[in-house]
Amino acid sequence: MASRGDWSLSFGRRLREARDRLRLTQEQFAELGGVKRVSQHLYEQDARVPDLNYLLRLKEHGVDVGYLVLGSSAGHSAATPNSTDIYVAAYRxxxxxxxxxxxxxxxxxxRERFFSFLCATLSQTGTPESSTELKERLVRFMRP
Structure with a gap:
């Protein structure tokens, strides 16, 4: 098993690792996230990316979403106490x-590189922004 923070594992591999840790089938794990088994399979193959509702449902069942999305455990990161707000804003x-x-x-x-960049940037500012504020900043940045 890879160590926490190992970016050599894709999101799909980390998701499979989390499912294996809970000793659940794809169908059982998919049910936790509120999706069908075929969607779970596609997530684990990195063919599709789940939506925020799926991740929030997994979190409700004790899955370390910080590890799934960022490759590092929330308990082992230097993020602020409101880091969930940062991740949600970046994801959206x-x-x-x-x-x-x-x-x-x-x-x-x-998308994964963009997400990592946003999370790192927002974590360094120390002030989580709402997804609306973040979008407004990006729109201003992207204007010619």
Whole structure:
């Protein structure tokens, strides 16, 4: 098993690791997240990225969502006590902004890098922003 903070594991691999740790089948784990088994399979294969509701449901069942999304445990990170707000704002922002000209989501690796960048940037500021404030900042940044 990889150590916490090991970015050599993709989101899908970390998700599978979490499911294995709980000794659940894909169907059982999918049920925790409120999705079908086929969606769970696609998440674990890094073919699709789950939405925020899925992650929040897993968190309600004790899954370390910080590890799934960031590759490091919330208990082992230097994030502020309100780090959940930072991650939620970053996740929502990536979901909205990480799209190509046709409106399709960018490839998983690019969205993951963007998410990591946003979380690192927001963690350094020490002041979690709402997703609305973060979007407004990004829109100003992206204007020519």
């Amino acid at each position: 922002t990536v979901d909205e902004f990480a799209r190509d000209d046709a409106g399709n989501p960018l490839p998983y690796a690019e």
